Structure formats: C-alpha cells, structure tokens
Amino acid sequence: MMRFTKFLKVEADVVVARNAFIPDNKSSKEYLENAAVAFIQEEFAKANGFKENDVIKITSKGRSVNLKVKISDIAPKNGILIPNGIYASYLTDFDGFKRFKAEIELAEGDITKPEEIIEKLKG
Numbered sequence: 503m504m505r506f507t508k509f510l511k512v513e514a515d516v517v518v519a520r521n522a523f524i525p526d527n528k529s530s531k532e533y534l535e536n537a538a539v540a541f542i543q544e545e546f547a548k549a550n551g552f553k554e555n556d557v558i559k560i561t562s563k564g565r566s567v568n569l570k571v572k573i574s575d576i577a578p579k580n581g582i583l584i585p586n587g588i589y590a591s592y593l594t595d596f597d598g599f600k601r602f603k604a605e606i607e608l609a610e611g612d613i614t615k616p617e618e619i620i621e622k623l624k625g
Contacts, residue, residue, distance in 0.1 A: 511607045512550045515581035516560065518590045518600055537587050538613045540569040540606075541577040550606075557613055560584070562593045562604035567614040582606065592619045 519541075540558055552558060556571045560582070567589045577583040582604075584590050594602045 510551060511605045513603060514546075514606050515578055516562070516593070516602050516604045517578050517581060517583045518594070519576075519583050519585050537585050538567075538569050538589065539572045539585065541572050541574040541583040543575060543577045543579060544573050546577070546580055546582075547571065547573055552606075552608070557609040557611070558606050559609040560589075560593060560604050560606050562602055563595070565593055567592060567619070568609040568611055570613055588616050588619055589614070592623075 540560065542552060547553065552571050554571060554573045557568050558571055559566050559568050569584065569589060574583075590599070593604065
C-alpha cells in the first residue's frame with residue numbers, strides 16, 4: 503500500500519542538539535543507529551504522516567540527508583531535533599547552526615552515511 507505522505511513535503515524548524523550521544527570508536531552501524539536520527543514529537547509525526555523508524559529526507563539550502571525518525575518529546579512541538587554532528591554541519595552554516603528551516607519528506611533511500619557526505623564535499 504502506497505502512503506500518501508510519500509508525496510508530501512513539510513517545512514519545519516530544525517533544532518540542533520548540542521549534547522547528543524554520538525559514540526566514539528564505534529562501528530559505522532552503531533554510529534548510524536545513534537547519530538543518523540531525527541527526533542520528532544508524536545503529534546507532529548502523526549499530523550504529517552511520519553512513523554517511528556521511517557527514513558525522512560531533510561533538505562536545507564540545496565543539501566539533503568536521510569535520517570531515521572525517532573518519536574520523542576524532546577523535539578520541538580512543530581519541528582525536528584537532530585544531533586550536532588556531520589549531518590547538522592552539512593545542512594547548515596554557522597549563521598543558522600542552532601536552528602534553521604528545512605523541508606522534510608519521506609525518503610526513497612536508506613540513511614545517509616557519513617562517507618557519502620564526505621564524497622559530496624570533495625566533489
């Protein structure tokens with residue numbers, strides 16, 4: 503069954519968490535499980551058709567990353583919270599690093615790996 507939200511783009515405030523758990527010296531899989539997440543409040547997720555563990559595409563200033571949805575009350579009421587790290591750095595600049603606007607939608611692919619971002623920055 504196709505989800506209607508596959509075609510829906512939502513503008514949201516993205517807040518960057520300063521003190522997020524990002525493991526040191528862990529495998530790439532563990533890093534992705536802990537750092538490649540977007541925290542969303544349950545009401546906002548339901549209103550926009552997102553579910554726990556969905557992969558969403560976050561786009562800001564022409565750059566996009568895919569992160570996994572985690573339902574949490576730590577997220578802003580009408581937005582998302584992402585850990586400070588490579589994903590936040592890639593999506594924004596220093597002028598709007600703590601909070602910025604982005605489009606979010608269901609993603610077609612998997613979570614973006616840090617290596618993919620590094621390759622985009624090289625090219």
